[in-house]
Amino acid sequence: GAVVSQHPSWVICKSGTSVKIECRSLDFQATTMFWYRQFPKQSLMLMATSNEGSKATYEQGVEKDKFLINHASLTLSTLTVTSAHPEDSSFYICSASPPGARSATEAFFGQGTRLTVV
Amino acid sequence: AQKITQTQPGMFVQEKEAVTLDCTYDTSDPSYGLFWYKQPSSGEMIFLIYQGSYDQQNATEGRYSLNFQKARKSANLVISASQLGDSAMYFCAMRFSGSARQLTFGSGTQLTVLP
Numbered sequence: 001g002a003v004v005s006q007h008p009s010w011v012i013c014k015s016g017t018s019v020k021i022e023c024r025s026l027d028f029q030a031t032t033m034f035w036y037r038q039f040p041k042q043s044l045m046l047m048a049t050s051n052e053g054s055k056a057t058y059e060q061g062v063e064k065d066k067f068l069i070n071h072a073s074l075t076l077s078t079l080t081v082t083s084a085h086p087e088d089s090s091f092y093i094c095s096a097s098p099p100g101a102r103s104a105t106e107a108f109f110g111q112g113t114r115l116t117v118v
Numbered sequence: 119a120q121k122i123t124q125t126q127p128g129m130f131v132q133e134k135e136a137v138t139l140d141c142t143y144d145t146s147d148p149s150y151g152l153f154w155y156k157q158p159s160s161g162e163m164i165f166l167i168y169q170g171s172y173d174q175q176n177a178t179e180g181r182y183s184l185n186f187q188k189a190r191k192s193a194n195l196v197i198s199a200s201q202l203g204d205s206a207m208y209f210c211a212m213r214f215s216g217s218a219r220q221l222t223f224g225s226g227t228q229l230t231v232l233p
Contacts, residue, residue: 034221038161042225042226043225044163046220046221046222093163095163095221097219104151104170105151105168106168107153107211107219108165109155109162109163109165111161111162114161
């Protein structure tokens with residue numbers, strides 16, 4: 001099956017620094033990828049839609065200057081948490097679907113990144 | 119408004135027995151897809167099963183089956199012959215028609231399989 005790889009799987013950073021998370025589709029091209037955030041014991045909430053070659057679309061309440069998204073190629077999207085603070089500590093996970101007919105029926109997730117800001 | 123509801127925060131099942139995890143949804147869109155994912159403590163999201171709104175038959179994948187009742191807007195997951203490794207969080211998710219293709223998730227059900 002299709003594989004989506006996310007890196008790093010966990011990161012600890014100091015308050016005020018920036019952290020970059022990568023999401024790669026390994027065996028298909030993804031013009032669109034999705035970034036979700038999950039707090040402990042809660043569901044996944046969509047943060048933004050990453051679009052290859054154009055600006056990301058952010059959900060209401062998500063600061064675009066705080067969470068920078070770059071979709072520079074058809075297989076890579078990056079999420080950069082800028083000037084991270086302890087309240088940004090969370091589990092971040094990306095998703096992508098294969099193109100064509102499979103885009104409706106399949107959605108694959110990366111392994112997720114557990115961010116801890118100290 | 120499009121919404122997914124999972125009313126069971128936690129469920130317990132005895133090993134080797136079957137368990138049903140509930141999921142209801144609300145949409146006026148005639149075209150949609152329903153997904154179930156398993157999330158173990160490691161955090162990864164494991165795809166289990168998919169049901170399309172126009173599919174005539176209930177989806178099945180090994181020990182997983184989906185009890186799709188379109189008129190009631192429910193898509194319950196049935197796990198047969200539960201195993202200890204089935205203990206995890208289970209999420210129901212919905213994808214609506216349109217170009218974005220993002221998923222909207224329910225609140226999840228924590229399943230614990232007892233030996």
